[in-house]
Amino acid sequence: MRIDVVTIFPEVLGVLDVSLLGRARATGLLDVRVHDLRDATHDRHRTVDDTPYGGGAGMVMRPEPWGEVLDGLLADGDDPLVVFPTPAGTPFTQPTAVRWAGERRLIFCCGRYEGIDQRVVEHTAARARVEEASLGDFVLNGGEVAVLAMVEAVGRLVPGVIGNPASLTEESHEGGLLEYPSYTKPALWRGLEVPAVLRSGDHGAVARWRREQSEARTRRVRPDLLP
Numbered sequence: 001m002r003i004d005v006v007t008i009f010p011e012v013l014g015v016l017d018v019s020l021l022g023r024a025r026a027t028g029l030l031d032v033r034v035h036d037l038r039d040a041t042h043d044r045h046r047t048v049d050d051t052p053y054g055g056g057a058g059m060v061m062r063p064e065p066w067g068e069v070l071d072g073l074l075a076d077g078d079d080p081l082v083v084f085p086t087p088a089g090t091p092f093t094q095p096t097a098v099r100w101a102g103e104r105r106l107i108f109c110c111g112r113y114e115g116i117d118q119r120v121v122e123h124t125a126a127r128a129r130v131e132e133a134s135l136g137d138f139v140l141n142g143g144e145v146a147v148l149a150m151v152e153a154v155g156r157l158v159p160g161v162i163g164n165p166a167s168l169t170e171e172s173h174e175g176g177l178l179e180y181p182s183y184t185k186p187a188l189w190r191g192l193e194v195p196a197v198l199r200s201g202d203h204g205a206v207a208r209w210r211r212e213q214s215e216a217r218t219r220r221v222r223p224d225l226l227p
């Protein structure tokens, strides 16, 4: 999978060079390319923003640099999915990550300030598949942190990135429930014991207990996830 990220803070995306995703990049499983939007500006100050029409506080990202950088990225004709992370987007969920993991190429456009001139979204949607996606109902200073989360959630699902694929099957939100609680040695720690069933060696009983725990935790914490 190829992932392009357009940003005015390429250094923020540097964290993608470490850990699992770093190894996936090194082995070629993930081809992550970060592009500095300012490279598509042509004035002395490399200006990427301007005042909003209609007034109001803050600045809006100019359409010209975005148009130019997307012209280049979309020239390959390989039908990428273009994602605009925005608080005004469709919620990004595990099913979204699973769906995007099936894409051959993703392009993430990181907005800053009050956002990107909406015509960039409209113009891009006329020549590519576009999704406006939200990481959550909170305010960030830009899309970079959201993209880091999205790239991690998607990248780890690409075959070969996670060493043991079995570890992908019993996670929170996989299958619609929150994951069961986990324990390791020692069996007794500061007066707290590991549930006896987990030390029973009865795999059927362990599976039943874990399912019950997932359902109970989901009912308690996220009843909205239950059918």
Ligand SMILES: Nc1c(O)cccc1[N+](=O)[O-]
Binding pocket: 085, 086, 087, 111, 133, 134, 135, 136, 137, 138, 139, 140, 141, 142, 143, 146
């Ligand atoms: N919430 C937010 C934001 O405030 C700015 C850019 C992207 C997002 N988001 O994806 O959730």
